[in-house]
Amino acid sequence: MEITLSSAGLKDWDGSVLIIGIFEGELEKQIQSFALPYKSYLNHRIKEQNFNAKVGEITCFDLPENSPRKLILVGLGEAKDLLINDLRNAAALSARASVGNNGKLGIYFPWDLFEPESATKAVGEAIRLALFKDLRFKSNPDPFLKADVVELIGINKSAEKSLSTISPICSGVELARELVGAPPNSITPTTLAEAAVQISKEYSLEAKVLNKEECEAKGMGAYLAVAQGSDLEPKFIHLIYKTKGPIKRRLAMVGKGLTFDSGGYNLKVGAAQIDMMKFDMGGSAAVIGAARAIAELKPANLEAHFIVAACENMINGSAVHPGDIVKASNGKTIEINNTDAEGRLTLADALVYACALEPDAIVDLATLTGACVIALGDEIAGLWTENDQLAAELINAANDSGEGIWRMPLQRSYKEGLKSMLADIKNTGPRAGGSITAGLFLQEFVQKSIPWAHIDIAGTVWAEKDRGLDPAGATGYGVRTLVKWACDQANK
Ligand code: BES
Ligand code: MG
Ligand code: ZN
Numbered sequence: 001m002e003i004t005l006s007s008a009g010l011k012d013w014d015g016s017v018l019i020i021g022i023f024e025g026e027l028e029k030q031i032q033s034f035a036l037p038y039k040s041y042l043n044h045r046i047k048e049q050n051f052n053a054k055v056g057e058i059t060c061f062d063l064p065e066n067s068p069r070k071l072i073l074v075g076l077g078e079a080k081d082l083l084i085n086d087l088r089n090a091a092a093l094s095a096r097a098s099v100g101n102n103g104k105l106g107i108y109f110p111w112d113l114f115e116p117e118s119a120t121k122a123v124g125e126a127i128r129l130a131l132f133k134d135l136r137f138k139s140n141p142d143p144f145l146k147a148d149v150v151e152l153i154g155i156n157k158s159a160e161k162s163l164s165t166i167s168p169i170c171s172g173v174e175l176a177r178e179l180v181g182a183p184p185n186s187i188t189p190t191t192l193a194e195a196a197v198q199i200s201k202e203y204s205l206e207a208k209v210l211n212k213e214e215c216e217a218k219g220m221g222a223y224l225a226v227a228q229g230s231d232l233e234p235k236f237i238h239l240i241y242k243t244k245g246p247i248k249r250r251l252a253m254v255g256k257g258l259t260f261d262s263g264g265y266n267l268k269v270g271a272a273q274i275d276m277m278k279f280d281m282g283g284s285a286a287v288i289g290a291a292r293a294i295a296e297l298k299p300a301n302l303e304a305h306f307i308v309a310a311c312e313n314m315i316n317g318s319a320v321h322p323g324d325i326v327k328a329s330n331g332k333t334i335e336i337n338n339t340d341a342e343g344r345l346t347l348a349d350a351l352v353y354a355c356a357l358e359p360d361a362i363v364d365l366a367t368l369t370g371a372c373v374i375a376l377g378d379e380i381a382g383l384w385t386e387n388d389q390l391a392a393e394l395i396n397a398a399n400d401s402g403e404g405i406w407r408m409p410l411q412r413s414y415k416e417g418l419k420s421m422l423a424d425i426k427n428t429g430p431r432a433g434g435s436i437t438a439g440l441f442l443q444e445f446v447q448k449s450i451p452w453a454h455i456d457i458a459g460t461v462w463a464e465k466d467r468g469l470d471p472a473g474a475t476g477y478g479v480r481t482l483v484k485w486a487c488d489q490a491n492k
Contacts, residue, residue, distance in 0.1 A: 001131070003124045003166055005159060006106065006151035010034050013153055015104030018068040019094040021076045021087075022053040023110070034108075038063055042071070053077070055086060060097055068106070072097050076110070084114055084122050088402050091123045092130035092469045098147060099131070105147035108154055116159035120152060122402065124166040125173075125480070129469040132174055134181050165297060169483055172293030173476035175199070179285035180461060180474035184260035184278040189227075189310040192259060192281065193235035196288050196308070200239055203295030210236035220309070220349035222328040226342040227311035229264055229319025234311035236353075237284070239291045241304040248301035249361075249489045252354040253291075253482055256343045256366035257284030257310035264313050264339030265322050272370075279474065280343070282461035283365035284308040286478030293483045302490035305357055309350040313342040325423045328352060330445055335420040338428040343368050344438055345427060348445040351452075361390055361451040363485070364442065365478045371434035372456040379467070380404035381460045381477065384439035385453035394453055394485055401480035402469065404460065408436065415440050455481075 006013060010020075011034075022030055031042060041064055051059040057075035074094040076082055087109060098105055107127070111119050127150050135141040152159070179187055179195060187195075193209045200207035215224055215236050227234035237257070258280035261268070268274040291306040320326075324336045326345075329352045334345065343366050354362050372382045381398075383405050385391050391407050398405035417429030417437050425444055429437030439454050446452040460477040463470040470476075 001128055001146070001148060001150060003128065003150045003152070003163060005155055005157065005163070006153045008153065010036060010108055010153060013106050013151070014067050015106045015151060016068055017070045017072065017098045017101045017103070017105045017147065019072045019074060019098070019105065019107040021090055021109040022073050023079045024053045024075060024077050027051065027053055038065055051075070056089065056093065058093055058097055070098070070101060079110070079113070082110070082113060084118060085402055087114070087119060088122050088126040089468050091126035095127040095130040096466065100145050102145045102148055104149045104151060106151045106153050111155040116156040117162040120155060120159035121162040121166060123152060124150070124163065125170055126469045128166065128170045129173055130471065132177060132471055134178060134473060136178070168293045168296035169480060171296070172289035172479045172483060175292050176285035176289030176476035176479050177474040179288065180279050180282050180476070182278070184312070187278070187281065188232050188259050189235040189257070189312065190233060192257060192284065192308070192310045193237050196237045196239055199288060199292045199295070203292060205291060205295050206240040206242070208238040210238070218353070219327065219329040221326040222334055222345040223309045223311065223349035225320045225324065225326040225336065226313055226345050229316050230312035230314040231316070232312050234309070237308040237310055239288070239306040241291065241294050241302065243298070243300050243302050245300060247303045249492065250303040250357070250359045251486055251489060252305040252307060252357055252359040252362040253287045254307045254347065254350045254354050254362060254364040255283035255285070255287030256347055256364070256368065257281045257308040258343060258346065259310060259312050261313045261340070261342060262315060264315060264319055264342060266338045266340040267315070268340065276462065279461050280367050281310065282367045282457055282474070282477065284310060285476070286365045286457070286482060289476060289479040290482035290486065293479060294486055297483070297487060299487045299490035302486060304486055305354065305359065307350050307354050309346040311346060313339070328445060332425060332444060333423040335423040335426040337426045341428040341438070344441045347442055351442060351445040355447045355450055359450065362446065363394065363453045363455065363482070365455045365457050367458040367461050368456045369435040369438050369458055373459040375435060376406055376459055378459040378463065380406050382406060382408045382435055382456040383453060384408050384410050384436070384456070385451070386410055387451040387453065390451045390453050393488065394455070394481065397485035397488060398481040401484050403477060403481045405455070405481070410439055410443065411436055
């Protein structure tokens, strides 16, 4: 799908579906001012539809003349309340309403209320991402006709600059969605590593994949304990992006990569939705998707590391027992009092590995705790860090990308809950504040001198039904925030 700017006026725009954003209470005035050729027909039809242009309201007409075939009016609410996120949502909603039509899709919004570059990026991404559909596993999919070309009508020419970032970023999000959406018999630690290596070849990244023996040699006892109950080999994935010229910032992005989480002997039962736990590699998908996008965008001054300790959490005769004590690669001993708190065990060794690279900052993304879903729901990820500047950078990157995020506390006193009678630490604290103790556990494996943030994406990784830019299913959450953050860092 190609996204471009159109200098045509509304009257002589010649595509097949036209989307127009309408302010509440200004419908008639706006329709008059647009000078559309089929105005009287429209006025008549709109009266019939009782369309009020409230936020999220939408109405569609088939037009009598040939071009365009279809008109979609989408409500923007009152002009004074309009946020860029409303533009995103309106674009996504109307893009969805255009499904069934191919050819050229035009979109006419009150661009002047925003900076042309940000509006273009927001709306362009929204349309492309809302029209994503995963048909890989259907043998006879229903036809899914969508626009081949999208034209932003009437926007200032200066918006052109941001057009070129839309495709790399959306391809990264789509890659993440495909990795997360794939079932656990398709995306395994090995095929996840293969996908990462494939990306590295296409976009000239450096790739390293460590096998089990190599991880043993590094003393990654926490990660390998999780992997030991599976018939599938763990794969430790490391992709590297490096600008040709001088490097000003070195960043590490770490993603939880459980290609399936059964819970282990603390098996997931009841409401735990074990069948959804293919999405437990959403952090790794975000990191690999970001790697793909960054490699295509080629920001200057940047060295970026993408790290995933991929494995499955399964049960067999050699699986971890609840109560086992293992040793992580920084020498800390861990009592595994709950085998279902496995993500933090894999991340422990991945974070130690990341610290050894001496980055300027580390961010990890993980579908870490059900408690985070309870706290923040499925549109907002939790952010934990003691570094105010890093928090501000990530919140800014997320807001700019339209991804929900909220900072949460790393309450030091809650470390009490992780005290083990026998080992240095146990992997699970009390139920209350479960996302906080998870973050505190991770902190034990990060060198204090390195700014580090943890983002819990347990809720945001998946959409139950269509919402905003996310069609139902895997969202690819995190790619846009990571890419924006990394590119901003490079420009500092
Ligand atoms: N992958 C899960 C977290 C999860 C739960 C993600 C629900 C998305 C939806 C994680 O490995 C897990 O099982 N966490 C446990 C931790 C508990 C045992 C301390 C949880 O949240 O129940
Ligand atoms: Mg678990
Ligand atoms: Zn898990």
